[in-house]
Amino acid sequence: MARRTHNIPDLGEVLFEFVTQGNYVKVVAVDPVTNTEITLVGDRRAGRASLENAAIKKLIYVIQKNAGKVKPRQPKDDNLF
Template sequence: MSEDTRVIIEFVKVGAYVKVSAIDPLTRVEVSIVGDPSTSQARLEKTALKKLNYVLDKRKKNL
């Protein structure tokens, strides 16, 4: 994923935690994390983006 690629971020509060999904619309790859709702939105988003980049890089290496 390049620096100028758009990513869809979704936050959903589920009981005692928040689920954060990051979707790359070009590849349609989606990853999710769960976290504490008291954690900052920026921190949760950064973690989800880091996981998305990891998955995209791993897929690229396996091609």
Template sequence: MASEESRGEYIVEFQQHGASVKVSVIDPVTMTEVSIVGPRSAGQEELQRAALAKLHYVMKKKAGGAKPDDTPAQPPQKKPGIIV
């Protein structure tokens, strides 16, 4: 899996739904797909980085390497709100 992560080839899709953006990321080798939803005001790079972190977590969990305390790190919030 480390070689897959370092290769960095993923399919990323952005779908705007009103004030939100759904970001889906697929690893073409394992066909693992994850999605997140974030505010439209967040930058595309920030949303993509969060989705990739989730993908790496899910892939690690499927491989048996993730523990409950290995949740993806979330950047500190500058605006009030809840990360879902």
């Protein structure tokens, strides 16, 4: 298990946790200001930087969604069974 802290221009401080299990890596990213946490699972062979970037993008999206800046996607009726 690895823990890291980074300062991201859009977010400020972001806390990361990486847990490797078999061929997968679980990444947890936390914004301590908004107390928002996201989790994603990636390929173990993917670089740490790419997993961090994916986690940052998801964290920014979730923070904006919770603030009402992003409208949730509406399912299309033709996709329903």
